[in-house]
Amino acid sequence: MPSPAGDSAPAFDVAKGERFAVILPSNRTTGFQWQLGRPLDGNVVKLVGSEYRTHENHVAGAAGSERWIFEAVAAGETTIVLHYVRPWEKSAPPARVGTFSVLVH
Secondary structure, eight states: OBOOOSSSOOEEEEOTTOEEEEEEEEOGGGTOEEEESSOOOTTTEEEEEEEEEEOTTOOTTOOEEEEEEEEEOSSEEEEEEEEEEOTTOTTSOOSEEEEEEEEEO
C-alpha cells in the first residue's frame, strides 16, 4: 500500500506481518535524501529496506522518489517520522518532514 507523497499524516491500517510502503518525492542530485527522523518502535514495525528511483526520463538532475518498505511486527500504534536532509549538514533543520501514523492489528 503506497502512501501519498507530502508532509501530511496519512494513516496505515495494516495486519501483523503485512508490508507497506511510504513513497516520497526526492532528488538525490541536490544532495537531499530521506532518513528516519527518530528511531522506529521495533515492537510494532521494522524497516525492511529503502530505495531511490529516478523517473523514466533519466534527464540529468531530474527528480525521482524514495520508497521505504516497512513490516508490521505486532499489534499496536506508532508513528514513522522521515526527514528530508543533506546528511553532511548536521545542524540544518530538515527541508521537509513526513509523518505517518501506523495502526497494526
